[in-house]
Amino acid sequence: MAYLSRTLLASILLLYSGLVAGLTSTLQQVTNYGTNPTKVGMYYYKPTTVKPNPAVIFAIHYCTGTAQAYFSGSPYAQLADTYGFIVIYPSSPNSGTCWDVSSKATLTHNAGGDSLGIANMVPYAISTWGADPNRIFVTGSSSGAMMTNVMCAVYPNLFAAATVYSGVAAGCFVSSSGGVDAWNSSCAQGQVSQTSAQWATQVRAMYPGYTGPYVPIQEYHGTADTTLYPENLGEEVKEWAGIFGYNAAAPTQVLQNTPLSGYTKSIYGPALQGAYFFLILNRR
Numbered sequence: 034m035a036y037l038s039r040t041l042l043a044s045i046l047l048l049y050s051g052l053v054a055g056l057t058s059t060l061q062q063v064t065n066y067g068t069n070p071t072k073v074g075m076y077y078y079k080p081t082t083v084k085p086n087p088a089v090i091f092a093i094h095y096c097t098g099t100a101q102a103y104f105s106g107s108p109y110a111q112l113a114d115t116y117g118f119i120v121i122y123p124s125s126p127n128s129g130t131c132w133d134v135s136s137k138a139t140l141t142h143n144a145g146g147d148s149l150g151i152a153n154m155v156p157y158a159i160s161t162w163g164a165d166p167n168r169i170f171v172t173g174s175s176s177g178a179m180m181t182n183v184m185c186a187v188y189p190n191l192f193a194a195a196t197v198y199s200g201v202a203a204g205c206f207v208s209s210s211g212g213v214d215a216w217n218s219s220c221a222q223g224q225v226s227q228t229s230a231q232w233a234t235q236v237r238a239m240y241p242g243y244t245g246p247y248v249p250i251q252e253y254h255g256t257a258d259t260t261l262y263p264e265n266l267g268e269e270v271k272e273w274a275g276i277f278g279y280n281a282a283a284p285t286q287v288l289q290n291t292p293l294s295g296y297t298k299s300i301y302g303p304a305l306q307g308a309y310f311f312l313i314l315n316r317r
């Protein structure tokens with residue numbers, strides 16, 4: 034299931050394909066990095082020169098995407114060269130290369146699923162590259178955006194901050210029959226609506242007994258997304274507002290044309306921001 038239109042992908046690739054050519058290093062694969070029950074692929078980009086105890090950004094691809102496609106179609110490798118950090122590109126093991134954000138295992142701390150495979154890349158990065166455990170970040174697009182929310186809900190202990198581009202709330206794509214990598218139309222179409230308290234209870238149940246901090250997060254969504262309807266931004270905001278104790282109905286600040294022209298950014302507190310952008314692609 035393609036969450037992003039071909040037009041949108043083509044323009045992203047066109048935008049960034051020039052950047053891969055001038056990089057200081059290349060995309061590499063790690064075959065054995067730790068417990069990985071669903072066989073998630075691990076790829077990384079490590080510039081020739083990195084900062085001591087480098088930061089790491091996990092960049093999680095969209096459905097139909099691959100680590101290679103996200104590497105060449107996003108700016109993170111170029112930015113890694115500039116700032117001296119490492120990028121890890123997990124690669125989905127599922128047919129159609131969506132991420133499993135629906136099974137009980139993936140939605141439960143240390144219970145298995147794609148989320149555990151991704152989580153176990155963190156200790157590998159720390160022990161192999163001396164990565165700074167306090168500067169591990171996660172981002173993703175579409176199915177990778179869903180997975181970013183899932184990582185923040187199920188493994189909040191691992192990440193310092195997250196950015197989510199066009200996803201759904203963690204737990205929204207749940208499969209009632211326990212299915213792995215299942216499509217959930219009611220969630221996709223914005224028909225799943227819960228209160229902040231309900232979402233927060235659901236998130237906390239994904240890592241029972243966890244009392245540490247959750248991950249500061251920015252959520253972005255296009256207003257004309259016809260695959261993952263824009264209502265999903267509201268649910269993501271409610272979810273994390275519930276976790277952080279903010280009021281999802283009352284942002285502390287609303288900024289027009291921020292961070293770019295056409296975006297409306299709402300700030301709910303120090304750990305949560307949401308932004309709509311006027312997406313004119315991806316129309317049906």
Ligand SMILES: *[C@@H]1O[C@H](CO)[C@@H](O)[C@H](O)[C@H]1NC(C)=O
Pocket residue numbers: 204205206207208209210217218219220225
């Ligand atoms: C889709 O997700 C919702 C929760 O977000 C759940 O109630 C519903 O049962 C799921 N649908 C299927 C077909 O699993």
